[in-house]
Amino acid sequence: MKKYKVGVVGCGGIAEGKHLPAHQRGTKTEVVAFCDIIEERAVRLSKLFGTKDAKVYTDYKELLKDESIDIVLVLTPNNMHCEITVAALDAGKHVLCEKPMATSYAEAKEMLAARDRSGKVLSIGYQNRYRSDALYLKQLADKNYFGDIYYAEALAVRRRGVPTWGVFIDKEKQGGGPLIDIGTHALDLTLFVMNNYEPAYCVGRTFHKLNKQRNTGNAGGDWDVDKFTAEDSAFGFVVMKNGAVIYLKSSWALNIADPTEAVTTVCGDKAGADMLDGLRINTVLEGKQVMIKPDLRGGAILFYEGGGTNPEDLELAAFLRAVSGEGKLYVTADQAAVVTRILEGIYESDKTGKPFYFE
Ligand SMILES: NC(=O)c1ccc[n+]([C@@H]2O[C@H](COP(=O)([O-])OP(=O)(O)OC[C@H]3O[C@@H](n4cnc5c(N)ncnc54)[C@H](O)[C@@H]3O)[C@@H](O)[C@H]2O)c1
Incomplete structure (x- = not known):
């Protein structure tokens, strides 16, 4: 079974505490790229959660050039959510961005427009x-x-x-x-x-x-x-x-x-x-x-199905079902906007x- 290749932008608390353990517990993805402006954070998480040949970046634009990456997780401070999400969607990636969607409604609308022109899946991390x-x-x-x-x-x-x-x-x-x-x-x-x-x-x-x-x-x-x-x-x-x-x-x-x-x-x-x-x-x-x-x-x-009862696991399972076309998103970007x-x-x-x- 083909596994979705995942790239992470922002290797701080929410990456380590929520998203990466869920990917590690799951069977449908492999995390192949880690980006953080503080390089040692990306290196550290790549060793804990990445594939053997996982790549490390300090500039998200470089990560987005990797055509093998299917999904990008945007896990940076809020003021970067819009810029990185729009760039990732325009690069043809599906995106799961952390909450809040953006710091303004204007930014949220830019993200919705990028989703619509790319045809890719965009969801926001409201795991509650x-x-x-x-x-x-x-x-x-x-x-x-x-x-x-x-x-x-x-x-x-x-x-x-x-x-x-x-x-x-x-x-x-x-x-x-x-x-x-x-x-x-x-x-x-x-x-x-x-x-x-x-x-x-x-x-x-x-x-x-x-x-x-x-x-x-x-x-x-x-x-x-x-x-x-x-x-x-x-x-x-x-x-x-x-x-x-x-x-x-x-x-x-x-x-x-x-x-x-x-x-x-x-x-x-x-x-x-x-x-x-x-x-x-x-x-x-x-x-x-x-x-x-x-x-x-x-x-x-x-x-x-297949997600256990953990909110993070269910969030990932729902997102992957939408990415594979098997189901609808549970958290839509329109609602988050x-x-x-x-x-x-x-x-x-x-x-x-x-x-x-x-x-
Ligand atoms: N869903 C939840 O319950 C929940 C809980 C906590 C945080 N969050 C959200 O997750 C996001 C990150 O929070 P956190 O707790 O992980 O913060 P954090 O400070 O621990 O981690 C953020 C990381 O992003 C990196 N970063 C900053 N700018 C970057 C850029 N341009 N490119 C790449 N990396 C960059 C920082 O160096 C840092 O390592 C925030 O949007 C926050 O609201 C969600």
Whole structure:
């Protein structure tokens, strides 16, 4: 069986922690090229995860010249997602790009245009959609179990969890802070469960309240106050064209007791659900309010064969099925572009102090 040849651009934490182990566990790919502007990172991961003759690059344009490469993983800081993805698609490669899709909606649209002219597959790394709770919630929503979902909360709130490695706190390189970094996951999950991709307007506020503090109790140790140019918290209220609303809360550091990350709460006119203590379905049964806690210990509801129950493995399996033409993408770039569009709207509203209207 022919294995797809994969090239990786960006050999940092997400490459080592998520993507490359999934490729190593799978049987359908081999990773033949590694690129990082810091060469030793590419060398190190090529030894851990690459084929014997894997190539190492410091310039992604050189990697893209290798015609044998079928798939490129774009795993760099956010400000390079668009440029590298467009170049890879134009070079005839399928692309799995990490979240968020881009730092602006204009960039996301450039990526969609490149996908359309190349005819190649483009997906974005929203692996939370493949968690067993998320798969089950989506299945219920698609069967109209909740009815019309008119209120939702997208939650990405840490108590003290500022990422101190890489360039996460650098607004220029990432396009923002927790909103674009973790708010993006919660919003993606929420829109997907609601199956609602038509925003009308939003209001947002960002905060720089804790990012200049020291002795922070941060999980990964104190951050560098001089480098922390992104917001530490951001909150948004989004009104969709059908009148539904989404309250998006995101923070890397907030004085709350209970962190809630990559979770959604949805309320419809028939039932609701949240993920605040595992997945809970809130409904009425025989005249009594009940909370159903699905037993997901048996594993995920598998939509994709051969992927186990690990979200990263399911993400890869779904992507490969689309690449081979055997299935449709589970995370489409069009959906991811709407996530980016709404995040941009929240940042814009914060800048102007006014609601942001989507055209
Ligand atoms: N899906 C998730 O849950 C999740 C989790 C963490 C990070 N991410 C995303 O993954 C991306 C990378 O995050 P990370 O944690 O791996 O960061 P990281 O800093 O650990 O790694 C990024 C790597 O990219 C390299 N790089 C920078 N510019 C480059 C370029 N032009 N060409 C080649 N390499 C370049 C850096 O040298 C670094 O090694 C970000 O977009 C982030 O949002 C996703």
